[in-house]
Amino acid sequence: MKSIIYRIIFFVALTISYTVAGAQNAAPAAxxxxxxxxxxxxxxxxxxxxxxxxxxxxxxxxxxxxxxxxxxxxxxxxxxxxxxxxxxxxxxxxxxxxxxxxxxxxxxxxxxxxxxMQPSSKTLNTVTITGSKPLIERRSDRMVMNVENSVLAAGNSAMEILERAPGVSVDKDDNISMKGKQGVTVMINDKLTYLSSTQLATLLRSTDGNSIQSIEMITNPSAKYDAAGNSGIINIKLKKNKQSGTNGSASVTAAMGKHFRDNTSLTLNHKEGKFNFFGNLSRGDTKRDNNIAIDRNVENGGDNTYFSQITKMGSERHYNNYRVGADYDMSPKNTIGFVASGYFNPSADNNTSQTFIGTQPQVFNTYQNTNTTIKSKYNNFAFNVNDRWQIDSTGQALSVDVDYSKFTNSANAQYNTYYYNVDGSNAGIPSMLRNQTPSTIDIRTAKADYTYPFNKTTKLEFGGKYSDVKTDNDLEAQIITNGEYVNDPTRTNHFIYDEKIGAGYVNFNKSFKKTTVQLGVRAENTSSKGDLVGTAQVVNRNYLNFFPSVFINHTINDKNEFGFNYSRRIDRPSYEDLNPFIYYLDQYTYEQGNPFLKPQYTNSFELNYTYNHTINVSLGYSRTTDVINQALVTDTVTKATYQTNVNLSTQNSYNLNVNSPYTITKWWTGNANVTAFYLGFKSGANPQGVAGIGTLNDGKVAYQVKTTNTFAVTKTFKAEIMTDYSSSLVYGYFNVKAQYSIDGGLSKSFANKKANLKLSVSDIFNMRKNNVTSENNGNLIDIHQKNETRVARLTFTYNFGNSKIKARQHQTGADDEKNRVKNQ
Missing domain, CATH: 2.60.40.10 (Immunoglobulins)
Structure with a gap:
C-alpha cells in the first residue's frame, strides 16, 4: 500500500508543478x-x-x-x-x-x-473566429470534459469516449463506475436514459462521438434531479447549433480492428419564421470478437470438480438511430416543441464454448462443446412534448415535459451441447435447447419545474414528477423430446413488473458576498409489484423516502475556492435484474435475476478545492446500505455456476481526486487526472437466503491515472495521446486485475475549416484485458476476458449550409426510468 501512496503523491506533485510553473507569481488582492x-x-x-x-x-x-x-x-x-x-x-x-x-x-x-444584443448588419465571408475550451474544467457542482475539440472524439462512440473521462471506468459487463463506485446514472442532454447497463451500452456504442459536445460528471446531484444513482450522474451533452439559418453536417467513419466497422450520421437544422425543425439520423455496423477463459474449482464435501472453459463470442450489431423534432415560438418568451426519437437495432451472436471437466487440476475425464446462436431485435420509440416559458427577465421560468417511451425486444436462442469422453468418443445424448424471449417496457412520465428569483441573490426552485412503468417479459423455453421441441416447464416463466413513482422537490439558493448556498429536499413515493405469473412469487412494495441535499461554495480570492456538498440517493434494481429468467452460456454457466432485490440507499459527502480555476482537488466519502452487488453462485449438486445480484449489508467508499491541466510549450498542452479510492464491503451470511454465497468483509485501496497530451503541430493539424492505468481493486465478491491502455490520434482541418479528417487508434499496443477472480465458500473462479480493443478509425466530417441557425437544446423527463431498461 505504501508504494501505491508514494506513486500517487509523486504523480500529483509532478502535475501540479507543471501548472504552478506557468502561473503568475503574484496573486491579485481579494x-x-x-x-x-x-x-x-x-x-x-x-x-x-x-x-x-x-x-x-x-x-x-x-x-x-x-x-x-x-x-x-x-x-x-x-x-x-x-x-x-x-x-x-x-x-x-x-x-x-x-x-x-x-x-x-x-x-x-x-x-x-x-x-x-442586436444582430450584426455586417456579413463576414472570410473571417473565421474559433475558440478552444480546456479538455477538463471544474464548475461549482461538476467536472466537465469538453469532447468537441478532441481528436479522439472523431470516429469513437460515446461509450469509448466515456471510458476516457476522468475517474470513469467501464468493466467487462459494461457497468459504468465513477471514482470506483458502480451505480452511475447516465443522462443525455439532462434527460435520464431509462436504460440499464447492457442496453445503455448498446445506445452509447451506437452514438457517434462527433455529435458530443461535452461530458459532465456530477458526483453529488441536487434535489432537482431524480434521486437515482449512488455514484452520481454522468450527463452527455450533445452538440447544438448556436446561430441562425439552415445548416447540417455529415460524418463517415471506417474502422478496422480484427473486423471492419463503419458508421455514418447526418444532422440537419432549419429555421423559418417562428418554426425550427431539426433531425439526426445515424447508422452503423459493428462486428467484434470477445474471448473468455474460465477456470473454476467446485468443492462439495471434500470432493473437488475442476472446470476449464474457453468461449469464443462473435457478435454483429447493426445500429439505426433517429431523432427528429420541432419548436414553435408562441412568443419571444414561450416556446413549445416536440421530440420523437428511437432506434431499431438487429443483432446476431454466435458463440462456441468448450468445457473440460475432471477431478484433478488439468487432468480431465470428459468435455463438452456448446454452440449458441442468438438472433435479437431491439426497438425503441420515444415521444416528448415540452413547453419552456421564460416568464420575465429576472429569471422566473416554468418548464413542462410529458414523455412516452416503449421498448420492444425479442431474442431467439438455440443452444446445442455435445458430450465427449477425453478420447473424443461420444459420452451422451446431445442436449438441444431453444429459448424465445419477447419483452416490452412501457414508460409514461410527466414533470414540471418552476424557478422564482426573489432578487439577484436569492432564488427558489420547486417541481414535481410522476412516472408509470410496466414491463412484460415472457420466456418460452423448449427442449427436444422424441425428436420434437416441447415446452420445458422448469425453465419457462412469465414475469410482469409494475412501478409508479411520485416525486416533488424544493431548492433554495442564496448568494452572499463570497459564498453561495443551496439547500434542497426531494420526496419520492414508490409503489411496485413484481409478479412471476402462475407462481407464489409476488413481491409488493410501497415506500416513501426523503432525499436532502446541501451545497456550499466559498471564494477566498481570485485563485482559491472551496466547496462542500452532501446528498442522499437511491438506486432501484433494473427491471431485468428483478426478472428471475435464466440466460445460458452453457448448462454449467448462466445468469439469473433476483425478484427479491431491494433498493440501495447512499449518503455522500464531498469537499472540493480549486486553485487558479485549473487545479481541482476533491475528497469524498459515501456509505451505501443494502448495496446491490453481483455474485457468482455455485450449485455444488449440479456443479453449475451462475451470476446473480444480491443485497449486501454496506459499502463504504473513500476517494481522492486531483485534476490538473499543464502547459509544456505553446504547442504542447495536457491534462492529468489521478483518482485514489478505497472500497469496503460487508454482508451477512447467505445474503437474501441465496445458498452458496458466503459472508463478505473485504476492501482494498486502488487508484486510476489518466493523462491526455495535445500537440498543435500547425493551426489546422494536431495530434493527441491518451494514457489510462487502473490498478487492481476489490468490488464485492470480485478481485479485478489492473488494466492499462494507450490511445492516439491525428486531426487535419481544411476547406476553410468546414471539413475535417481524423485518424485515431484505440489501445495501440492491444494491452487492455479484463481479468477477474472470485472465491466464495471455497469455490474458486478465475476469469480472463479479452475484447477487441485495438481499433483504427478514419473519420471524415463536413459542415454545410448556412451557419446561422440556433436550435434549442431539448430535454425530456423520462430519463431515470429508461436508465433501468436492459438491452444486449
Whole structure:
C-alpha cells in the first residue's frame, strides 16, 4: 500500500508543478464585491455562451472575462472598488455595452441592467473566429470534459469516449463506475436514459462521438434531479447549433480492428419564421470478437470438480438511430416543441464454448462443446412534448415535459451441447435447447419545474414528477423430446413488473458576498409489484423516502475556492435484474435475476478545492446500505455456476481526486487526472437466503491515472495521446486485475475549416484485458476476458449550409426510468 501512496503523491506533485510553473507569481488582492447581469438577444431570449468582459470605465482596460450561461446570466467575483463597463460579444451580433456601474467600498453585489444584443448588419465571408475550451474544467457542482475539440472524439462512440473521462471506468459487463463506485446514472442532454447497463451500452456504442459536445460528471446531484444513482450522474451533452439559418453536417467513419466497422450520421437544422425543425439520423455496423477463459474449482464435501472453459463470442450489431423534432415560438418568451426519437437495432451472436471437466487440476475425464446462436431485435420509440416559458427577465421560468417511451425486444436462442469422453468418443445424448424471449417496457412520465428569483441573490426552485412503468417479459423455453421441441416447464416463466413513482422537490439558493448556498429536499413515493405469473412469487412494495441535499461554495480570492456538498440517493434494481429468467452460456454457466432485490440507499459527502480555476482537488466519502452487488453462485449438486445480484449489508467508499491541466510549450498542452479510492464491503451470511454465497468483509485501496497530451503541430493539424492505468481493486465478491491502455490520434482541418479528417487508434499496443477472480465458500473462479480493443478509425466530417441557425437544446423527463431498461 505504501508504494501505491508514494506513486500517487509523486504523480500529483509532478502535475501540479507543471501548472504552478506557468502561473503568475503574484496573486491579485481579494476584492470586495460581485457584479452580476443578464444578456438577451433581439427576441428577448437569453443570449447563451456569449463572451463577457469587465472593463475599467476610465481606459477600457480588461479586468476579467466570463461566459454567459444557458440563461444568459454572467457574474464577476472579487471586484475592487471603482467604475466599470460590461462588454458582451457574440458571433453574428454587434458588441453590447452597459452603462458605467460603480463598486463602492461598501458594495457586496452590484447588478448591471440587462444588455440586449442586436444582430450584426455586417456579413463576414472570410473571417473565421474559433475558440478552444480546456479538455477538463471544474464548475461549482461538476467536472466537465469538453469532447468537441478532441481528436479522439472523431470516429469513437460515446461509450469509448466515456471510458476516457476522468475517474470513469467501464468493466467487462459494461457497468459504468465513477471514482470506483458502480451505480452511475447516465443522462443525455439532462434527460435520464431509462436504460440499464447492457442496453445503455448498446445506445452509447451506437452514438457517434462527433455529435458530443461535452461530458459532465456530477458526483453529488441536487434535489432537482431524480434521486437515482449512488455514484452520481454522468450527463452527455450533445452538440447544438448556436446561430441562425439552415445548416447540417455529415460524418463517415471506417474502422478496422480484427473486423471492419463503419458508421455514418447526418444532422440537419432549419429555421423559418417562428418554426425550427431539426433531425439526426445515424447508422452503423459493428462486428467484434470477445474471448473468455474460465477456470473454476467446485468443492462439495471434500470432493473437488475442476472446470476449464474457453468461449469464443462473435457478435454483429447493426445500429439505426433517429431523432427528429420541432419548436414553435408562441412568443419571444414561450416556446413549445416536440421530440420523437428511437432506434431499431438487429443483432446476431454466435458463440462456441468448450468445457473440460475432471477431478484433478488439468487432468480431465470428459468435455463438452456448446454452440449458441442468438438472433435479437431491439426497438425503441420515444415521444416528448415540452413547453419552456421564460416568464420575465429576472429569471422566473416554468418548464413542462410529458414523455412516452416503449421498448420492444425479442431474442431467439438455440443452444446445442455435445458430450465427449477425453478420447473424443461420444459420452451422451446431445442436449438441444431453444429459448424465445419477447419483452416490452412501457414508460409514461410527466414533470414540471418552476424557478422564482426573489432578487439577484436569492432564488427558489420547486417541481414535481410522476412516472408509470410496466414491463412484460415472457420466456418460452423448449427442449427436444422424441425428436420434437416441447415446452420445458422448469425453465419457462412469465414475469410482469409494475412501478409508479411520485416525486416533488424544493431548492433554495442564496448568494452572499463570497459564498453561495443551496439547500434542497426531494420526496419520492414508490409503489411496485413484481409478479412471476402462475407462481407464489409476488413481491409488493410501497415506500416513501426523503432525499436532502446541501451545497456550499466559498471564494477566498481570485485563485482559491472551496466547496462542500452532501446528498442522499437511491438506486432501484433494473427491471431485468428483478426478472428471475435464466440466460445460458452453457448448462454449467448462466445468469439469473433476483425478484427479491431491494433498493440501495447512499449518503455522500464531498469537499472540493480549486486553485487558479485549473487545479481541482476533491475528497469524498459515501456509505451505501443494502448495496446491490453481483455474485457468482455455485450449485455444488449440479456443479453449475451462475451470476446473480444480491443485497449486501454496506459499502463504504473513500476517494481522492486531483485534476490538473499543464502547459509544456505553446504547442504542447495536457491534462492529468489521478483518482485514489478505497472500497469496503460487508454482508451477512447467505445474503437474501441465496445458498452458496458466503459472508463478505473485504476492501482494498486502488487508484486510476489518466493523462491526455495535445500537440498543435500547425493551426489546422494536431495530434493527441491518451494514457489510462487502473490498478487492481476489490468490488464485492470480485478481485479485478489492473488494466492499462494507450490511445492516439491525428486531426487535419481544411476547406476553410468546414471539413475535417481524423485518424485515431484505440489501445495501440492491444494491452487492455479484463481479468477477474472470485472465491466464495471455497469455490474458486478465475476469469480472463479479452475484447477487441485495438481499433483504427478514419473519420471524415463536413459542415454545410448556412451557419446561422440556433436550435434549442431539448430535454425530456423520462430519463431515470429508461436508465433501468436492459438491452444486449
Amino acid at each position: 476584492g470586495v464585491a460581485k457584479i452580476t447581469g443578464t444578456l438577451l438577444n433581439e427576441t428577448g431570449k437569453p443570449a447563451d455562451y456569449a463572451t463577457v468582459s469587465l472593463l475599467k470605465a476610465k481606459d477600457s482596460t480588461v479586468v476579467k472575462g466570463a461566459l454567459s450561461n444557458e440563461n444568459g446570466a454572467y457574474n464577476f467575483i472579487a471586484i475592487k472598488p471603482g467604475s466599470y463597463i460590461v462588454k458582451a460579444t457574440m458571433v453574428g451580433y454587434a458588441n453590447g455595452f452597459s452603462q458605467p456601474v460603480t463598486v463602492s467600498a461598501n458594495s457586496t453585489t452590484v447588478s448591471v441592467p440587462e444588455i440586449k
